[in-house]
Amino acid sequence: MKNWLSTIQQNKRLQAIIIGLYIVVTFLSLYLAQKSVVAFLLLLSSLLLLYFTTFSNRVKWLIGGFVLVVLLPFAASQGEAYQSYMEVATLVGIYIAMALGLNIVVGLAGLLDLGFVAFFALGAYTYGIFATSQANNFMPFGQYPLSGESFWVFIFIGCLVAALFGVLLGIPVLRVKGDYLAIVTLGFGEIIRIIFNNLDKPVNITNGAMGLASVQPPRLFGIDFMYPSQFYYIVLVILIAVIFAVRRLEFSKIGRAWKAVRENEIAAQAMGIHLVRTKLMAFAVGASFSGMMGVVFAAKQTFVDPTSFTLLESITILVMVILGGMGSVPGVILGAALVTILNLQVLTELTNWLNQLSLNGVINVPDALSPAKMQRFIFGIILIFFALYRPQGLLPAKNPAFDEDELKNTEGNLVNTSVQKEATQHVHLDR
């Protein structure tokens, strides 16, 4: 087995054949099978396979992009379950972006944020309020709802609002550290939810527990984006931008500063890193991804209410980060995809299947045991198991390793040193 793997690892042509075959087979099975969740998931997991190949990054991106942009929507569009597949894929994208945002705060900067969904809520409400007639209640000027064309601007506004609140929250909160920070952010998450829930009086801003209904769909060149298959492309574009940004940030000056703060605050400070500014930056950047996706979420659901932004959501995003690996971008993407698919597809399918079995009288599963209700149980198990036995997650974070000799030989010259191999990076949250 090991020999096999190593031969495959050395032979690029073999890899190309394997991944090509895999993609073709899963594509055909999704194309031909009218409604098959398994084929859909297998086609998605070709991306994971692609990650393990030794192709250059550019090739990986090209193949991955081709699968996501062309193959997946095309294969899925043949069956009647097209929209529900695209719905899942869209939500996976939204959660990946949020998990990447939280990854900056928890994984890179080492600040445990348990109220992360608050920023998502801020983004969603920012668009929700102005894209419904709700804004007429308190805005003295302008006609609301704004047309769907404003959606594209609101992606940036949502981003800015969330980042602003990230900073506003950060300024007082970052004076406490470690586990206190976790509690305070948790409190903040709850406060935001309670406020949104009650901000219908004295001035009706959020419409309270009733929520905001019929949010305007986005519009581009006269086309309304109504279906998940259309939102899929919006999410994909934003997601690629987010992944690109995160990758660049991780190895930039600020990214290294985040890691330094995570490893040891005092040592980082001694090396001249401005603690407050670095932490605020992490909060703001993490929050802004979340706010952006909040806007998309509001437009996709066409309905915003406070029940979508509970603590369970915050913990779900945390589970994604822990499962995938703190600080590791591919890991977090994998974790987010796994948890979202588990939530949306696997649990509901299992529940349906069990219900079917109980109906046929094969086995009798009580309603209390239905897997769709077991989210907390499953998340609890994942958190405990990974914290105890695999704190580095499924795909651990890696640091680029530099060849010392090569660096010394090119004295003084700013030469791009090639990254030889990737060394494993150990995530130490502050002790």
Add this chain to the structure above:
Amino acid sequence: MINEVLHTLPQVLIDGLTLGAVYAIVALGYTMVYGILELINFAHGEIFMTGAFVGTAILLTFAGVGWMASMPAVVALILVLIITSVVTGLLGMGIERVAYRPLRNAPKLITLITAIGISFLLQDIVRFIAELKKGNYILTGPSLFSGQIGIKASSVWSGFNDASVKSSFFIVIVVAVIMMVTLDFFINKTKWGMAMRAVAQDRETAALMTVNVNKVIALTFFIGSALGGATGVLFAIQYGTIDPYIGFILGLKAFTAAVLGGIGNIRGAMFGGVLLGVLEMFAAANLPVISNGILGAEYKDVFAFAILIIVLIFKPEGLFGKVSVEKV
């Protein structure tokens, strides 16, 4: 406006004291564990919740077998309190053994993540069992001590309105005071209490002085969880309806109380709990009055969190805590 606030004051004080007593005892669990391990035991709120469910289950069983009629309510209460506290105490010890001990030298946030996991797990297990047995996870226990007693506060001063008290109020207060006094005695006057204080001060040195650190930590978890579980029973008796999610918010507020009193400080936690309970009830009753109806009573949770955030930022050592200096 001040008149209105004064009118409701007696009732607010009574309700606040009841709630405050509950907060105080739950806060003890947080503060004991924090004092000894420097760990926020996130699952403590869930242990409180489990206690409420175990107690209600025992009471329901008693009522089902028909023992309730044959023994006085106080005896039933004492029996339930003892059984529940043993059960939750063992549960707390088990959690420490399985989830916290292997991580004692791991980074703090990893332990915190396990604690969140434990708390989710407990919520769902309790929900599952309750739903399986009763068909619904929101339970209402048999009502003990439900008599109402009127207090003629208006005879003391005409500005007060009359208040009414459930007779379970006295039970809650009496049991809470007994538990707190016993704990205070135990910590300050007995050998095991001394061992606990020693471990809290310096684990390694205590170990050198032949203190069995693992045993002391297990004992701390047992006592804290037993108190939490017993408080759960009191809560169920006082407020009647329980569900698996009560532990979370209540735990958070009890933690606020512990921070308010200075975390790690036992008497501080008691004081902080009572203070927070009274403040919260005061806010719930008077926020709409003071703000002319702009802020509803729903903001009482926001109020509690705001206290937490303000205390952490401006006086992180709490009202009675010691300032600690961070060393490299």
